[in-house]
Amino acid sequence: MTPGVQPIRVAVLGAGTVGAEVADRLLTRAAEFESRVGAPLVLAGVAVRDLDAPRTPALPRELLTTDAESLVLGAHIVVELIGGVDRARELVLLALESGADVVTGNKALLATHGPELFAAAERVGAQLNYEASVGGAIPIIRPLRDSLAGDDVQRILGIVNGTTNFVLDRMDAHGDSFEDALATATELGYAEADPTGDVSGLDAAHKAAILAGLAFHTTVPLSSVPVEGIERVTAEQVAAGRGTGHVVKLLAICERLTGPDGVEGVSARVHPALLPRDHPLASVRGANNAIFVQASDARDLMFYGAGAGGPETSSAVLGDLVAAARRHVIGGPGLAAAPSSGLPVLDPGVVSSRYQISLVVRDEPGVLAAVAGLVADLGVSIETAQQTRSGVGGTATLVIGTHRAPEAALAAVVRALSGAAEVEQVAGVLRVEGDRPKDG
């Protein structure tokens, strides 16, 4: 140890999949971390709920404690990996208010209490690093916060949930139903025992709120992010997408846009969407994640990799930890990531999209004209129409692709079609994203 250099005490809160890996690496790679930081990183302890729970990798019993508060108060850097919101918030605030830096991978915490936590960090000049909160191992927070700080990010399309990408990929590659694909994901350990937060899109919405706030230098509350999950995506929709050269993906979409009244603002939303098969995100298979960023000067960038997993996510956590520790050695206040642009979140109705609408219609003269007339009356333009005869009870399946139109107008079209006499059933509605060259 360099003479005069004080060890940096690190507290790890939580010894789950990621916490146990982080603690293990702090113990087994101590010499590397010391040479990178310029001071030893000492694992002061690991706060757990149950001292006897089995954990992988195993950790020395004497490092485990159930007294998280005392551990936090004796640490220079606190690594929060307990998940959940309320207890995590208490402990992170305690850490920041005591002057410790915090590293967290807790997207739910940041998406719901981000402004309060950043304000607390700024008050005491502490750092709050959160690379692991979006995209697991993928570096995306630091690129948005630092590398792109001199550019104008216009749009982000992200595959930020591995469970749903695995399920949709399975539906695409094997023709599985949603239920069968999810059962496979559970069997293979990709989906959690309770996958509700993943399939409902909530996990991706947390990440969309974090990405949009960071990319557009503003505050994007979770409550302003419209969310649609993948539970209602059918094997037929995936097959129809295949037929038109698309693949269905659950996307987190963050955009900078101008509303109809000329007001500049931002939007963040999560929903399944059809992507052209030649879009870079279409090649993201299995449980992988990728974030496609479009900026004025940098143009198109894609960040790709493992979005979850203990060792993978520990890489992002340890990167944040080394960065925080270096500042301890060098001195100076933490970097505040304060919102500065003040851009408002716009009403979701002003966002413009393209829809692909699958209809079961009566196969009779005038039906196509009636459907086209109804869509036109609501100010929406049809780009493609494809009819296949089903032969069942004289019905046909009509797949209509629209040009871009405000979400509110497209929702009105779907409502009108649902009530139209010529339409037996609106079998499915998917937005189409990533069209090029406009979007690419």
Ligand code: HSE
């Ligand atoms: N459950 C998430 C996923 C990983 O399936 O991607 C953590 O956010």
